[in-house]
Amino acid sequence: MSQLFQLEKKCPQTGARAGMLNTPHGSVPTPVFLPVGSQGTVKTLTPDELKSLGVGMILSNTYHLYLRPGTEIIRKLGGLHRFMSWDGPILTDSGGFQVFSLGHLRSINDEGALFRSHIDGSEHFLTPELAIEIQELLGADIIMVLDECPPYEDDFGKIRRAMERSHLWAEKCKQRHRRRKQALFGIVHGGTYPELRRESASFITSLGFPGYAIGGLSLGEPKELMHLILDRTVPLLPENKPRYLMGVGSPEDLIECVARGVDMFDSALPTRLGRNGAVFTRNRRYSINNARFKTKKGPIDPDCDCYTCHNFSAAYLHHLFKTQELLAYRLATIHNVRFIMRLMEQIRSSILDGAFNTFRKDFIKNYEPTDAETRTEQKKKWLKARQGKHHLIE
RNA sequence: GGAGGGGUGGGUGAGCGGCUAAUACCAACAGACUGUAAAUCUGUCGCCUGAAAUGGCUUCGCAGGUUCGAAUCCUGCCCCCUCCA
Numbered sequence: 001m002s003q004l005f006q007l008e009k010k011c012p013q014t015g016a017r018a019g020m021l022n023t024p025h026g027s028v029p030t031p032v033f034l035p036v037g038s039q040g041t042v043k044t045l046t047p048d049e050l051k052s053l054g055v056g057m058i059l060s061n062t063y064h065l066y067l068r069p070g071t072e073i074i075r076k077l078g079g080l081h082r083f084m085s086w087d088g089p090i091l092t093d094s095g096g097f098q099v100f101s102l103g104h105l106r107s108i109n110d111e112g113a114l115f116r117s118h119i120d121g122s123e124h125f126l127t128p129e130l131a132i133e134i135q136e137l138l139g140a141d142i143i144m145v146l147d148e149c150p151p152y153e154d155d156f157g158k159i160r161r162a163m164e165r166s167h168l169w170a171e172k173c174k175q176r177h178r179r180r181k182q183a184l185f186g187i188v189h190g191g192t193y194p195e196l197r198r199e200s201a202s203f204i205t206s207l208g209f210p211g212y213a214i215g216g217l218s219l220g221e222p223k224e225l226m227h228l229i230l231d232r233t234v235p236l237l238p239e240n241k242p243r244y245l246m247g248v249g250s251p252e253d254l255i256e257c258v259a260r261g262v263d264m265f266d267s268a269l270p271t272r273l274g275r276n277g278a279v280f281t282r283n284r285r286y287s288i289n290n291a292r293f294k295t296k297k298g299p300i301d302p303d304c305d306c307y308t309c310h311n312f313s314a315a316y317l318h319h320l321f322k323t324q325e326l327l328a329y330r331l332a333t334i335h336n337v338r339f340i341m342r343l344m345e346q347i348r349s350s351i352l353d354g355a356f357n358t359f360r361k362d363f364i365k366n367y368e369p370t371d372a373e374t375r376t377e378q379k380k381k382w383l384k385a386r387q388g389k390h391h392l393i394e
Numbered sequence: 395g396g397a398g399g400g401g402u403g404g405g406u407g408a409g410c411g412g413c414u415a416a417u418a419c420c421a422a423c424a425g426a427c428u429g430u431a432a433a434u435c436u437g438u439c440g441c442c443u444g445a446a447a448u449g450g451c452u453u454c455g456c457a458g459g460u461u462c463g464a465a466u467c468c469u470g471c472c473c474c475c476u477c478c479a
Contacts, residue, residue, distance in 0.1 A: 038430050059429070097429045104431095118431050144429080187429090218428050246429035253428070268430040275433050278426090291423070321433095329433050370426080378426035382435050 015261030023141035028056035034266035054341035063095030079139035092140035128172035145173040152219040159191035201236035234261040274332035284368040293318040306338035
């Protein structure tokens with residue numbers, strides 16, 4: 001088999017790169033965006049539809065599939081690819097993010113994390129070794145080390161201790177890894193502290209992985225800070241290995257992070273926004289529920305080549321959302337995923353043409369990002385509301 | 395004809411003397427969502443002023459009355475519903 005990653009071209013003005021990721025289930029051009037399908041499905045879309053949208057690779061999730069239907073069932077049904085009928089490449093996340101974000105964490109030590117299932121309250125002990133075993137049984141093309149994901153608000157000491165534990169776990173994962181067809185990626189941590197990032201990049205790269213992820217970003221920190229951390233971290237990663245920024249998926253972030261040398265991204269954002277009625281256009285994001293679309297005859301985005309924009313008016317989509325028709329969620333998801341995939345195609349071809357920086361500047365100039373202040377404010381309220389509901393259940 | 399129940403802000407519907415410009419849900423309007431516990435969550439929602447705190451004005455079928463004070467009590471009128479004949 002050819003090697004996992006081939007670097008094809010570098011942008012002369014920025015850190016952007018074009019390359020090819022070669023996996024047992026096919027090759028995907030980079031930079032690449034992976035839609036998220038945690039439960040073995042990218043919500044509302046069939047594998048055929050994903051292909052037609054230009055999706056090359058998807059992300060799925062250890063935590064969710066381990067709890068339900070269970071690793072053994074998926075193994076018996078022929079592995080995750082066959083189970084969900086997706087024959088393209090899959091990357092599975094280790095489950096670390098869920099264990100630390102769902103708030104059911106009971107205790108944690110160097111051996112692993114004791115947590116309770118959000119489904120039935122049962123107790124589970126997720127160790128680095130188990131995370132690898134599960135991912136080997138699921139059979140994804142790229143698998144991730146188990147890592148500790150502390151919240152952005154944590155202080156330096158906590159972030160450092162979490163990083164050190166992630167380092168220990170990365171070693172354990174690497175030792176336990178058997179199925180060499182699956183590429184195991186290491187994850188750099190260190191929060192928003194450049195000195196920790198430097199230390200983490202140095203340690204993780206010294207272990208020698210076929211690819212490197214950057215974790216612990218896009219957790220509510222200002223964008224400038226995320227950019228700064230990438231500026232300081234990416235250059236410390238080997239040039240001939242793919243770099244994967246976990247959890248990033250807004251159009252402006254994708255462009256800016258590609259410019260900083262990232263090759264792979266995943267995010268639930270485009271699909272979730274679609275289900276919640278927010279659609280991308282080249283200028284900004286719109287809520288299709290807004291009254292302005294009530295009578296709009298043309299498509300959501302006249303520049304879009306997706307099925308939704310080719311066949312339906314914005315007014316129709318508005319109506320589907322207002323009436324909560326199931327087709328609404330599918331059509332909006334189709335549009336958003338296609339928007340992002342097309343953006344990635346444009347990014348790549350502009351890199352290959354040596355015109356990436358121009359493309360980037362034009363895009364950012366015309367794109368109005370969502371207001372950062374309301375964003376963090378709303379997120380706090382959302383978390384609070386979720387917490388409140390949670391206590392009622394328990 | 396007899397007996398009873400009811401008319402509350404765009405809708406459904408709480409309140410039944412001061413804490414009520416009036417609960418809640420829906421609708422409407424706007425915002426958020428980034429390694430998916432998310433077809434979710436948040437805010438606004440009588441009128442006028444204000445960035446906001448606030449201030450002013452007009453509201454609970456209509457018209458009077460009682461009271462320091464009424465959507466809430468009394469009287470009359472109008473309208474609706476259920477049951478009996």
